[in-house]
Amino acid sequence: MNLSLDNTQNAFAYKSNADLRKARFLFTVIQNPLVVSLATSVTPFLMKSGLPINGLIRSTIFKQFVGGETLEDSARVTKQLGAYGVQVILDYGVEAKEGEENFDNVADKIIEAVEFAATQKNVPYVSVKLTGLASLNLLETLNEAPRLRSGIHDSESQTAEWERVRERMFAICDIANEKGVGILLDAEETWIQDPIDRLAFELMGVYNKGKVVVYNTYQLYREDRLHFLKLSYKLAVEGNFLLGAKLVRGAYMEKERERAIAMNYPSPIHVNKEATDRDFDAAALFCLEHKETISLILASHNEQSNLLTAQKMIELGMSNNDERVHFSQLFGMSDHISFNMALENYNVSKYLPFGPIQEVIPYLMRRAQENSSVNGQTNRELLLIRKELSRRKAKK
Numbered sequence: 001m002n003l004s005l006d007n008t009q010n011a012f013a014y015k016s017n018a019d020l021r022k023a024r025f026l027f028t029v030i031q032n033p034l035v036v037s038l039a040t041s042v043t044p045f046l047m048k049s050g051l052p053i054n055g056l057i058r059s060t061i062f063k064q065f066v067g068g069e070t071l072e073d074s075a076r077v078t079k080q081l082g083a084y085g086v087q088v089i090l091d092y093g094v095e096a097k098e099g100e101e102n103f104d105n106v107a108d109k110i111i112e113a114v115e116f117a118a119t120q121k122n123v124p125y126v127s128v129k130l131t132g133l134a135s136l137n138l139l140e141t142l143n144e145a146p147r148l149r150s151g152i153h154d155s156e157s158q159t160a161e162w163e164r165v166r167e168r169m170f171a172i173c174d175i176a177n178e179k180g181v182g183i184l185l186d187a188e189e190t191w192i193q194d195p196i197d198r199l200a201f202e203l204m205g206v207y208n209k210g211k212v213v214v215y216n217t218y219q220l221y222r223e224d225r226l227h228f229l230k231l232s233y234k235l236a237v238e239g240n241f242l243l244g245a246k247l248v249r250g251a252y253m254e255k256e257r258e259r260a261i262a263m264n265y266p267s268p269i270h271v272n273k274e275a276t277d278r279d280f281d282a283a284a285l286f287c288l289e290h291k292e293t294i295s296l297i298l299a300s301h302n303e304q305s306n307l308l309t310a311q312k313m314i315e316l317g318m319s320n321n322d323e324r325v326h327f328s329q330l331f332g333m334s335d336h337i338s339f340n341m342a343l344e345n346y347n348v349s350k351y352l353p354f355g356p357i358q359e360v361i362p363y364l365m366r367r368a369q370e371n372s373s374v375n376g377q378t379n380r381e382l383l384l385i386r387k388e389l390s391r392r393k394a395k396k
């Protein structure tokens with residue numbers, strides 16, 4: 001296999017020295033779990049208090065991990081990435097803002113993003129978080145009570161509320177289908193995931209005929225998800241539709257474990273990282289082995305998992321840019337994977353959120369946490385940035 005992920009010159013070609021130095025500073029700061037823990041608890045309050053910290057956030061963590069406050073801002077980043085053959089998954093980064101009016105606004109923003117994506121050469125997908133379109137309370141209720149899942153809801157108002165959520169998703173998918181843009185339904189916490197999965201199946205049954213428009217997300221840190229992926233495949237075959245499967249390890253591990261302890265039920269998360277890794281890689285191989293039915297998006301910063309998947313594609317005689325396989329990393333992380341893979345002609349993208357600063361704070365806090373944990377990527381990001389800065393200095 002020709003693919004090597006080591007080349008930092010490729011990885012950071014789009015970053016100036018000043019950008020790299022800023023990134024080095026940021027990753028050095030968020031490496032410290034104490035700083036991150038403090039920042040995640042006080043930042044939302046500081047933002048609300050009206051203290052002028054927007055500027056600081058904008059020029060540091062926001063710039064590193066977010067495309068901009070508007071679609072127009074993101075267009076600049078999209079173009080820049082496109083120059084290196086790197087694609088984009090657009091994400092309107094506003095999360096869990098309650099109220100029907102807010103849900104309608106988010107749906108409108110997502111539709112705008114789909115329309116924008118259709119005008120760009122390198123934006124094949126738009127991602128959707130159902131918590132942007134539905135109330136947490138409704139999702140929790142639907143998750144908890146099996147009899148409610150069949151559509152027989154507790155009250156007429158809940159039935160009407162769920163109907164509006166479905167209408168929003170169908171409106172988004174109608175336009176995506178018409179414009180040739182894929183919709184990625186994000187996976188969220190286990191206590192609201194069931195209705196998301198059900199809606200994903202309903203949508204795939206309608207739109208994924210002959211081409212894949214809708215993708216569901218599988219969090220392989222969950223003990224039950226490899227089995228669920230296999231079940232999803234069976235349902236797709238039986239239902240005569242194509243399965244879109246985005247694989248992630250999962251972003252809510254601490255929260256899931258804490259809730260399980262607090263509420264005294266077994267944690268749904270694997271007992272250790274090895275078990276998560278094993279299921280993640282097994283899921284990727286399963287998708288490739290069933291490529292007639294499954295289109296795979298491998299969303300990971302794990303070098304080993306990306307290389308293993310690329311190797312398996314060779315073994316199965318697939319070309320690097322087979323349209324059924326796509327790789328993706330978050331904007332601001334693991335450029336060495338994205339840019340080196342793009343050079344070898346793989347379909348690879350950056351997941352690029354956009355939205356007003358105060359609205360994307362939860363996303364930014366997750367990135368800070370992800371990069372500060374002991375098992376996190378910060379060390380590797382820092383090493384790569386330092387390596388590239390030294391290489392540039394030596395070249396002078």
Ligand SMILES: Cc1cc2nc3c(=O)[nH]c(=O)nc-3n(C[C@H](O)[C@H](O)[C@H](O)COP(=O)(O)OP(=O)(O)OC[C@H]3O[C@@H](n4cnc5c(N)ncnc54)[C@H](O)[C@@H]3O)c2cc1C
Nearest residue numbers: 186187248249250251272273276299300301302328330351
């Ligand atoms: C394009 C894209 C889309 C995404 N969409 C979603 C989404 O819809 N839903 C979502 O939840 N996340 C999503 N994520 C975030 C993703 O879950 C995290 O970025 C990912 O978990 C980080 O893991 P990794 O595969 O990059 O590799 P690694 O760095 O190898 O793995 C880190 C991950 O392993 C798991 N892990 C770590 N320690 C342990 C342990 N002790 N026991 C068990 N498991 C452990 C955790 O999931 C941790 O995040 C997305 C990421 C990308 C790139």
